[in-house]
Amino acid sequence: MASSSTFSLYQSLVVRSISPQSANSSTDRVSLSNFSSLRSISSLSSSFHLTRAVARLPRRISSSVRASAVETVDKTTENSLVEKSINTIRFLSIDAVEKANSGHPGLPMGCAPLGHILYDEIMRYNPKNPAWFNRDRFVLSAGHGCMLQYSLLHLAGYDSVREGDLKEFRQWGSRTPGHPENFETPGIEVTTGPLGQGIANAVGLALAEKHLAARFNKPDNEIVDHYTYAILGDGCQMEGVANEACSLAGHWGLGKLIAFYDDNHISIDGDTEIAFTESVDKRFEALGWHVIWVKNGNTGYDDIRAAIKEAKAVKDRPTLIKVTTTIGYGSPNKANSYSVHGSALGAKEVDATRKNLGWPHEPFHVPDDVKMHWSRHIPEGATLEAEWNAKFAEYEKKYTEDAALLKSIISGELPADWEKALPTYTPESPADATRNLSQQNLNALAKVLPGLLGGSADLASSNMTLLKMFGNFQKDTPEERNVRFGVREHGMGAICNGIAHHSPGLIPYCATFFVFTDYMRGAIRLSALSGAGVIYVMTHDSIGLGEDGPTHQPIEHLASFRAMPNILMFRPADGNETAGAYKVAVLNKNRPSILALSRQKLPQLPGTSIEGVEKGAYIISDNSSGNKPDVILVGTGSELEIAAKAADDLRKEGKAVRVVSFVCWELFDEQSDAYKESVLPASVSARVSIEAGTTFGWEKILGSKGKAIGIDRFGASAPAGKLYKEFGLTKEAVIAAAKELC
């Protein structure tokens, strides 16, 4: 990462380049303002209205002043500019959707007041360094309303959303895609749009803050100290993943999580009366949240402000502020109807709305006074960061060791030689289930990786995920690193995405039975898309789990993740391969990994290695010469042993047999043609694979003439050994297939 400032270490900790798809995020780096520009802008802004004069002061000092100012100042003056700003947000959104002829104007129009108050009055951020560590996090869980956030980022002075970007809304190559994408737009924390994910990400962000604060804050220096805000709509509220995550947020007492429920009573199918008549307030109270209702979210600005103040005062519980708004507020004919939810207003209605709200300006216009009003955020953000840097310098002097740890979490830089902590195994090491070997790796890594934390969806003792040197992350012990997710797979995955996106050095892992990736696939896909390096520890990875039967036995899951872009699907065969999988997973900060691990014991195989895993597929044994084996036997995970045993027998019969472990297809795809040829020579078409899962996709490895041994039906309830025999996953089957081919 290029450093762009000499101001301090931390301004160089900028937006990490996130996914292979986002090549140019590095252009949006820090360009730090200095104090003179800060002064000049605040003196200008003070000419507009009284309360804004405090903008000159650093935000921390001014907050109490502003609180009283809100109550005492001439509200007419204040409100007229606020309203102008709010209408600017509305029309930037309307105009961008109109130009794209695609998008969702309704939410930005209804939530503009809330958006204004959050980004202009409440949140602490530095527009010129969207990656400043101690910034408040904001998540638009109702991601379809992204023009709200783009408008706010634009007004606040983020380089990622300039006027040109607004005009390129939803166009090829733009930084303003149709839903918020962190890998496209610095200033966006997480990728939302699939409903319910964002609020669960926000729970993860708030968890990360609470955890880091508990670990690193000192009585004289609260170095970690920010809020997490989220806006969620009716759609998010209906999604189960949101309920899962919010139940945990209540359980954990995430007091600095403040979620706004945009209660507008409209979803795509019309009035929420048709499908959503529960009491959201009561449900959140049941989940242990503090709940506030702002009845007039359209114009009750002070009510919104007061609610936020109250929310901040409640420190032991997260707060839900239900803000009743009118979707499409200001549109005379479409407000409060589903027609304004997901379509452009149309030229005629845009005109009518301009008239209705008294907005004479051309499209994309930001009035000068509004521009000036918002311009203070650039110097103010610089000040906030500078203050924090000074505070960190103090911290570093006094708490050198903790500072170094925190620094590595902020930067994502791994400690030197961390990988030496990985356990190694020899063929003489005892046979063991890869889920147990995984636990050895996790515990070894936890000692050297300060940002490793995670847990299981109520299967810790089956997934083998406990970090033995730590206690449980809980409401009153948030410094601990074992997270207990309960039976909430989807929420777990989405929370881990939030943790991963909080700081580059946080490495969340989470676990359940492999088959239950089906419950959390929405979150896993977002890990892959948004470049969240979550480690998915997925045990009980085949019919080898035995008696629990077909509801618990994955069949199609390996193939289903091999088909997913930007995710590493590992199926390690033993200790060395498990260690190799962890090594690659940790190094892939911007790509998630899934480890499919066995319930049953497996031997430590000769020939396996960490280096082999890094190449995705590699030869573990071979008695051929000249890269011309009679047959290539391919296996993964628990079936690699079967392939190795079949090879032994075939070799006794004089065959030249190569055994290849295909532990991670994606990594093999990335190797050179020469390496691929050295493992799978084109001239050898006699190839047999064995894997306790669907054969779907194996033609890619085996070619048309190869033979895949697998299971193309659902499993059954019986002891594992019996199942392997009945389903024909045997050494004998491999030998028979090999003999047919060579």
Place this chain on the structure above:
Amino acid sequence: MASSSTFSLYQSLVVRSISPQSANSSTDRVSLSNFSSLRSISSLSSSFHLTRAVARLPRRISSSVRASAVETVDKTTENSLVEKSINTIRFLSIDAVEKANSGHPGLPMGCAPLGHILYDEIMRYNPKNPAWFNRDRFVLSAGHGCMLQYSLLHLAGYDSVREGDLKEFRQWGSRTPGHPENFETPGIEVTTGPLGQGIANAVGLALAEKHLAARFNKPDNEIVDHYTYAILGDGCQMEGVANEACSLAGHWGLGKLIAFYDDNHISIDGDTEIAFTESVDKRFEALGWHVIWVKNGNTGYDDIRAAIKEAKAVKDRPTLIKVTTTIGYGSPNKANSYSVHGSALGAKEVDATRKNLGWPHEPFHVPDDVKMHWSRHIPEGATLEAEWNAKFAEYEKKYTEDAALLKSIISGELPADWEKALPTYTPESPADATRNLSQQNLNALAKVLPGLLGGSADLASSNMTLLKMFGNFQKDTPEERNVRFGVREHGMGAICNGIAHHSPGLIPYCATFFVFTDYMRGAIRLSALSGAGVIYVMTHDSIGLGEDGPTHQPIEHLASFRAMPNILMFRPADGNETAGAYKVAVLNKNRPSILALSRQKLPQLPGTSIEGVEKGAYIISDNSSGNKPDVILVGTGSELEIAAKAADDLRKEGKAVRVVSFVCWELFDEQSDAYKESVLPASVSARVSIEAGTTFGWEKILGSKGKAIGIDRFGASAPAGKLYKEFGLTKEAVIAAAKELC
């Protein structure tokens, strides 16, 4: 289906053969008792205790008697046999788990009282005809506790769970698998185990009852009239899918749904305090449920009875009865701990439990008095069914037309010539999006299929799923057939599984964007596994949806479902193919179908046909002879048009080109080798595919030498046309690839 009785039509409507995997369910058919055996058994049972004397009477008549009997009879006598029965249930469960050395004894031990009361005192069923239409439905959502239900089915006299079956718990080929599987065990309604699914299935069962009752009941004849009971544990309560479904149950006012929450405070990771401290009672009140708490579920039998009575009295809301129990009740050293949740007790603790509960019997023993006590359910069930048959005969006389419709819903028999309702198209028919063509099919089918009902997860106007001749299924209009699921994909899928398993003639469909199958994959997999013929209407099936961007654009989804067993993945290209997909989907009562449908307009292609779709893949155009084209172009869905256009151009250049539509891979797999060879001759290796999705898996069709054109990365936000061009999904790309190969 074989008829096994002359008694009435309806006894022959037995367990439908469900999945290809359950070949012998037909052995568990009706073997109807006659009235003489009924008499002899009840006279025996009357010797045991007073209240049981009423068993002789048909249940409908006796229920009020029994209600008062419970209050007046000598409770000591009563309770001693009840307790003996409860302990029988406990020890059958303990013994089966012990013999298998695998399973979950904790729940059956804790819920045995509730199980006894439900199956012995409350529920109306006929053990000799588990498929009797008007039976009460019971769902063990906490499916790991299945020995509870197997014990109850055994005591109640179901042929599917004889003593030998209990001894074969969790063994290969047994009818007592590790979790309840409807396709293995008649008497099990749905397949559970993945937590949260069962309660959502129960919502679907209750929806079906409410809907059919509203459509068919008459003031003088309530022909549809049963309850749906479910037991869910802490795990189910944490799952988002359960909250989604229960929110809908509250919204719909499913008054005949009674769910028992086994509140035992223990999950696999230990005390629920570590991850689950919300107030479940309050949450359910917020969801619109009636909530009752039975504080002593271990021995408070009368409290359980009273709660059920109260629940039945509340008709406008579903009821949650929180029953506080002790997991592993009776085990002196393991009760109330996670160690009794998922492992056999062990010989020593089994002995200790036998001593503690005063149970001197050998394993699997059912005391004679308990056996006798339960034996009345066979004649009583026959009576219940006979009464209902008589009632139906009355109904049929008076309401002939409705009776015929209801009969077809009960039997699953399709009306003659129903498929003639399917719309047909010619190349001259207007171009249209397949999502719109799907709506034409749905509306055409709704006129001829009385059991077709369904809807969308808040995307009805995007998925095009509204049945225009019907209103919305709602609390007060349950006779209607448009179901509004809200933004609850997972709950929607699981509810549809429940509807499908309610009656063979119910054909539920449900809809969202194809990418959001990720949210509901847990339910879709259970459709496939349990043989629920749900039709998944999945629109916006590729980057062709355009501006919403990569969060909304499926890439890996086609492959991920092609890899899943027992499900049909269709991607129709136009009107005829959409009609073909619906025809196959409707005929596959025991196999779910997914239809991936376009947002964008597509032309009606020459050569497409319903018959072609039925074969999975077929030639839509060909200028070759002798089954030897120069090249085969393969397409699906919206890209079939591109393949056809490329073929036109190549033919102009003199090439012999075959175009194949690969609309459903699974159906093609099932064709004869001769047919396969006629479509994809082995001698022709020049094959090019085009599909707007991952190329993963296409080697299966194309062979090693073919070329797949697709998208192996995530999509992007831009207009659809731009995306197709940028991602290289063009006629030119197909032509170039073809020329490289031939």
